[in-house]
Structure formats: C-alpha cells, structure tokens
Amino acid sequence: MASVKRMSAALCGAVVGVLVLPGCELAGVVASGMEETGSHKVFSEYEGLADKTYAVVVDADRSIQASWPSMVADVTARIDAALADGTNAAGHVPARDVVLFLQTNPRWTTMTRKDLAQALGGVDRIILIELFEFRVNEPGNRYVWDGVAGGSVAVLETDGPFPEEYAYHRPMSVRFPDKQGYGPDDFGASLVSSALVKRFAQRCAWLFIDHEEPNAITY
C-alpha cells in the first residue's frame, strides 16, 4: 500500500515537472518579447542647458556640404526642435536664423567662441555639432548601402570661466541600414541619407534630454 502511494506521488511529481518545464520556456519567450518591445529610461549626459539660452551650430566638412547641400539645415532644425521641446532652456535661437547667419558669415569659424555667441544674440551655450563623415555607401562601392554619419557633439559655456574650451564633448556615430546587402534596387540614396540625418540628430539631442529609449534600438 505504501509503495503504491510512493508510486503515485512520483507520478504526480513527474507530471508537474513535465507541465512546469514548457511553462519555463513560455515565461522566457514572454520575458524576451517584453524586453525587445519595451524601453528604458536614459538620463541626459549634459545638464547645463536649464535656464540658459542656446544656439545649435552645425559645422560640416566642405565635401559633405557639397554632396548634401541641405544636410546642415536639416540637422540643425531637428536638433534645435528636439532641445526646445525636451529641455528646460530659457530660450534658443531658431535654427533658420542660425543657418542664415552661418551662410552669410562664412568667416564664423575664425571668430572666438565668445564673439560667435555674441553674434548669435548673446547666448549662454553654443551646442557645436561637427560632422566629419557622411556617406551612404562604402567608398568605391556604390552597389551596396553602408551609410555612416560621424562627428562630435560639444558644448561651449560662453558665460563660464572657459568660454573658448569645450565644457562637454562626445564623439557620435550612427549607421544605416542595420543589415548588410541592401542596394539601390531596394531603396534610394535619399532614404539612406534621411535615415542617417534622423538617427544622428536624435542621438545628439538625446545627450541633453532625459528620455525613454527603446530596448531594441539598433543605432
């Protein structure tokens, strides 16, 4: 009688084990799905824009500007709009005014940072975005898209003790597409360049904004 009881207990245990094991996998799949579709909070790296005025200045290499004439204006507008929405800055110089000033004053690169800030309405912060690399395919291979936008993000605190020095600096690089093997037959160069601009501007702006970042982000 006792052995029958032991046998049935063992059977029950086995059944429970068999039931639980696939459940584990299911829980894993659910957790993995939640992880992929979820997001997490990322805090800003630079917090010095609060109650300050700023201007976003994008400086791209001449060859980049020649190949992509509207890119500087596009990057400036995107970053400026994101910062105006996401930070507690006291004010900002609209992107179109900054771009117009830079285009009409090509010698701005020779100005001291303090003078540049004065020329831009006496802003407290200049957010300087330098773009040294912007390409949609590997050099010499126009059949496969392999876009890269690379540069740096810097902040000049023109009201601080070191107006000519970077108070913050960080290299920045994004890529598109995420997978290899796409070419002009799949989509055009304009899509690659606009995706790069969007990604680059978003990454730059996120450095100044507390934000929710998707877990599955690929750039």
Next chain:
Amino acid sequence: MPSPIDVRVHEACPRGPRSGVRVVRAGLCVALVLLALPLASCNIVGAGYVLLHGPPTIPPEYTLDKTRTTALLIDDRSGVLPRRILTQQIAQSVESALLDKKLVDDLISSRATRMIASQEQHDKPISLQQIARGVGADVLIDVTIDAFSLSPDGQTFAPTSTARVKVFDAETGERLWPEQREGFTRTIRMPTQQGSAPTSRTELLEAQRTLASWTGIGVAQLFYKRERTDDKGRG
C-alpha cells in the same frame, strides 16, 4: 560400466592468507578513494576559498583623510593630451571614482583648480599650495600627465597613458605622498581586441575618450583597495 566420476575433494585454500589479500585490497581501495576525493573536489575547494577569502586584491598606495576637503588638479603643462577636453574627462573619472568609493566627504571640482591654475603667467608662477588654498582645499591631489597615446608606433593599437600622482597638504605645503620627488608613476594600459583599432575620426575620438576615462580610474585606484582583475595599470 560408465567410468566412475573422478571426484576429488579439492583442498580448500587456507583461510588465513586469502583473507589477508582481501584486507590489503580493501585498504588500497579506501586509500584510492580517499586520494581521489580531494582531487575531484579541487575545483570546489578553490571556489570555496575564493568565496570565503575573496579574490586577490591590491592594497591602496595611499589612504586619503576622508574628513579633509580635497581638490584635484590635472596638470598637462607639457601638452601631452591631444585635446583639452580630455583633461576634464580624466578629472571626471577620478572624481566619480573617489566619490563612489566614499574616500572623501568633500571634493572640490577640478574646474575650480583649473580656473586658478589658468591665471598663471610665465613671470608669475602659481604654486600648488596657492591653488589648493585658492579653492579652499585642505589636501590637493596633483596628477601630471606624462604620456597619452593610442599607438606606440603609429601602427599598433595599444592605448597607453602615464600619470604621476602627488598628494600635498595645503596648509603646510608639505608632500604627504609619495616620498619620491617625481611622484608616484602609474602606467595605464587599455586592453584591446583584434580589429578594434579606430578606422575613422569618430572612432579615434572615442578611443581617446575611453583611454582618458581609464586613466582617471587608474589614478583613483591608487587610493582604494581593488581586485587584481579590476586593476587598470601597474604602479
């Protein structure tokens, strides 16, 4: 007539010697088991030792007085750093590590010391004591960057930096640590992986930034006990 079966009574082995063999065999078996047991559990013993004793550690080179207000100065007079912002990057790493490890209660930002140091003129040098007093610090950690490079030969990617560290008493101006006049030299070597060499300007900047962070942590590690595996350099 069938042949009679040859029935012989075999003489039984004498009990005495046979029993002795068994005893010896059993003894050997026990000895083998006893020997094998510790051998098989060597890995367990090792893990147990690490759990109880902890991993190997390196003691601090100098222990800061927690109660005294401390300031940090990153000195790059010889212009070793390729960009000025890297001074700040190193300082931030040192400061974060010192505060995270709760080695000091009051730490004055390196920006303050840099501001005073920047007022130095060639005919009016500013002493470290003046810098420390200028920011209201009791103790000054002076870090001089002697080397900072991503490659020793322009080909190999082997980021390395060298810093000399000294600690001064701001009130008396005397050196608290180390005794050597030139300071404590610390070399930081960043581990690299194959194919990790920077290929673009952005990657180059990122590599410099990472080396600067490592340099800062390597300097801060002189002031606290760290695990040997976490050590960023060799003093």
